[in-house]
Amino acid sequence: MARRKSARIAAQEPKLPNPYGPHNGDSDDAAGLMSASQPSSPDSASSASDPDPEPRPAKRRKVTKHTPNTTTRSPTKYSKSNSLLLVQSIFTSAPHDGRALPLRPHPPSYHQPLLLSSPSAQASLLRWFQKEQTTRLMPWRKPFLTNPSRADLSRRAYEVWISEIMLQQTRVATVIAYWNKWMTKWPTIEDLAQATEEEVVNMWTGLGYYSRARRIHAGAQKVVTEMQGLLPDTVEGLMKHVPGVGRYTAGAISAIVFGEAEPMVDGNVMRVLSRQMGLMGDVKGDKRVVDVLWEAADRLVKVVAEADGEEGEKPGLWGQALMELGSTICTPKPQCGKCPVTESCMAYAEGLALASGLKQAVPDIEDGIACVLCELVEEDAMEASSQATEKKGRQQTSKFFEAFQASSMKEKDVASRTPLSQELNTIISHAQRFPLKKPKKQVREEEALVCAIRRVSDGQYLISRRPGKGLLAGLWEFPSYILPASNDSTTKSRKKQALDYASGLVESTDGYRGELGTVPWLFSHLRLAMHVQLFELDDSDRSLRTLPLESNYRWVSSDEIESESMGTGMKKCWSLIKATRE
Ligand code: SF4
Known part of the structure; x- marks a missing residue:
């Protein structure tokens, strides 16, 4: 799907030639690296806005018996053809019903996002974001511009660009004051281009990573002198022509400002998608996991945009909704009881099954291919966690609930009911295992x-x-x-x-x-x-x-x-x- 910037500028404005060529609407290369401007450490980026401490990693064991000889758990030895096979296995299999038990080990198709095939969950997330988006008073969040003038579009792209760069590694509350001050001093990209580098770096004092300020300044001068003040509308154009803009920032600008169906994946989105997909992988160190999450985000935004017709606000709203969910509800210690997308969440379904005492099913490993992305949690660790939560819950609840939990239940019964409070604790405890946490490097x-x-x-x-x-x-x-x-x-x-x-x-x-x-x-x-x-x-x-x-x-x-x-x-x-x- 190609959404053209030129179509978004009001007819009375002179149309300038697009120096970047047509936008290739194909999916992004799943093997692409994380962007330079994206937070180098997705979880550390998210921690800026997430108040809860990281949970301790669960005891894990490596499972080799289901891993075919042609694959290995080492990221560096995983060949490109196998990587493509892995992505294919996840995204092209028939959708599963999403109500599985904690299937470990499991086939790659287990991680196919249920959100992809659930219009009701997609609508639920968008509805939730429409209500929530103004509560944190972010001044750069503004209505999508329909039929804007070139000047309006230029300014909007500039505002989003500055906010996205400032938000890297910095809390929202801190950025609000900086962004307001910045826009008062340099309301347009032309104003910024005329400032000295010294002034720009000075304004940046306190945000850290000062090379970002220098790149913004250089980028503004380039956009003004070579692009008539308007940022490119495509991810490719933004990454190629604007210094300091990587895959994440390019996706955010392209989707939020220009309505392009492009993904934006920061640390918060990685956590949300890891849980939605039941993917217990290393989002910091395993490139295959990162690729799969970007691929999922790419497919999701395109599905949502398709439903919206030719051009509109949905891609930007969708990307921001996922990020907002990750920074307010699906935090390191999630509030699953308030989540608008429990129906499509694998971590939630697994946790609920675990809390309900259902036994682990025998996994179906299609074509001998087992998932090699997940670290596998030891069954006894899971059970211990479940029992510990149940014990705590029992101390707080009545005999009635105890009897109810002990009764025999079927999977579909589990899936369709609201969890009891102690079950919710087990769900949250289970969800906290996603994504995989590696020991932090010593400072x-x-x-x-x-x-x-x-x-x-x-x-x-x-x-x-x-x-x-x-x-x-x-x-x-x-x-x-x-x-x-x-x-x-x-x-x-x-x-x-x-x-x-x-x-x-x-x-x-x-x-x-x-x-x-x-x-x-x-x-x-x-x-x-x-x-x-x-x-x-x-x-x-x-x-x-x-x-x-x-x-x-x-x-x-x-x-x-x-x-x-x-x-x-x-x-x-x-x-x-x-x-x-x-
Ligand atoms: S149900 Fe819980 S774990 Fe799943 S997306 Fe929602 S908050 Fe996150």
């Missing part, structure tokens, strides 16, 4: 000296610019030095190291005033302790104007520091310095 710990070198005569401070690549690239800071790893970091040892380091910057370090304190700062991969050292140099210091690496160093006033492009951790060091001097 590296480092210590740094941050040297505030102040010139007494005019009160100016020495600052330096970080290298153009790497952590906090290009930002300004007080001259800093990462301490070698050691177990004996003390105030005394740091004083010696600070004097050594500063002597490479200024000729005399007689003005050393001591350590003001330590500012802890946490990056995604690094815990940094910044020990702030103060130097006050008088004018007799001959070296003040003969610094090394001159272009990367400046003397600046306190007011200039306030408005300088510095990382948030360094700004906290500045607060400590100011507080000491007041």
